[in-house]
Amino acid sequence: MTPPLDSAATPPPRSAPPRIIAPHALVDLRAGEVDQLHYPATSVLVFAGVPGAGKSTALHRFFAAGPDAEEPVRTASGALVLDSNHTRNRLRHRLGLLPYPLWRPLVHLAHYRAIREALRTADGPVAIHDCATFAWSRRMIARWAQAGRRELHMVLIDVPPTQARHGQVTRGRRVNSVAFSAHCRRWERMMQSLGARGSVPTDPAPLESASVVIVDRPTLSAVTRITFDAA
Numbered sequence: 001m002t003p004p005l006d007s008a009a010t011p012p013p014r015s016a017p018p019r020i021i022a023p024h025a026l027v028d029l030r031a032g033e034v035d036q037l038h039y040p041a042t043s044v045l046v047f048a049g050v051p052g053a054g055k056s057t058a059l060h061r062f063f064a065a066g067p068d069a070e071e072p073v074r075t076a077s078g079a080l081v082l083d084s085n086h087t088r089n090r091l092r093h094r095l096g097l098l099p100y101p102l103w104r105p106l107v108h109l110a111h112y113r114a115i116r117e118a119l120r121t122a123d124g125p126v127a128i129h130d131c132a133t134f135a136w137s138r139r140m141i142a143r144w145a146q147a148g149r150r151e152l153h154m155v156l157i158d159v160p161p162t163q164a165r166h167g168q169v170t171r172g173r174r175v176n177s178v179a180f181s182a183h184c185r186r187w188e189r190m191m192q193s194l195g196a197r198g199s200v201p202t203d204p205a206p207l208e209s210a211s212v213v214i215v216d217r218p219t220l221s222a223v224t225r226i227t228f229d230a231a
Contacts, residue, residue, distance in 0.1 A: 052167030
């Protein structure tokens with residue numbers, strides 16, 4: 001039996017087109033709404049934040065770079081992901097019996113060596129885990145990106161220290177309070193230089209990169225995809 005016309009299901013409303021941003025220069029997306037971030041094919045994309053901000057979580061969610069990997073992860077889209085946690089996992093086989101603070105410098109050294117090699121030889125985009133609270137590391141990565149004829153882009157995950165501390169507890173890797181406080185101080189100085197604390201920006205070329213995107217946790221959680229141009 002054919003139902004009456006007024007009982008027919010109402011067609012679902014058309015969904016809004018995705019909000020896609022191809023960042024250029026400084027873009028503050030905190031408390032904003034965006035579905036996708038889009039970058040050039042050979043970008044160097046650095047996920048930055050204080051320990052516990054959510055860098056590894058972002059790399060895992062956007063690029064399926066699992067926390068248990070021991071080598072750089074190549075995604076289905078062709079991006080190469082370098083997380084310092086992967087380096088730590090690999091070195092743990094040889095050094096895991098020692099307290100981690102004793103071999104943490106080796107993890108950082110191996111991580112930066114892997115970044116340098118990837119920016120020289122890898123095809124396609126490269127996504128990197130780095131706190132970016134040290135000016136020397138930002139300059140070093142920028143120099144390597146320039147030498148590899150790549151555009152450097154940064155995603156700054158701006159979270160309160162208490163939230164970052166909770167992130168450390170959740171992952172079971174708590175940074176000692178002195179080192180963490182130093183990271184937070186340097187982060188605040190960097191954010192102030194970008195004008196992200198209501199201050200006058202003092203960095204005309206933000207962090208020597210083609211774009212700097214500032215996000216908070218809610219904004220980053222709402223991003224569904226990070227894509228790159230076809231090579």
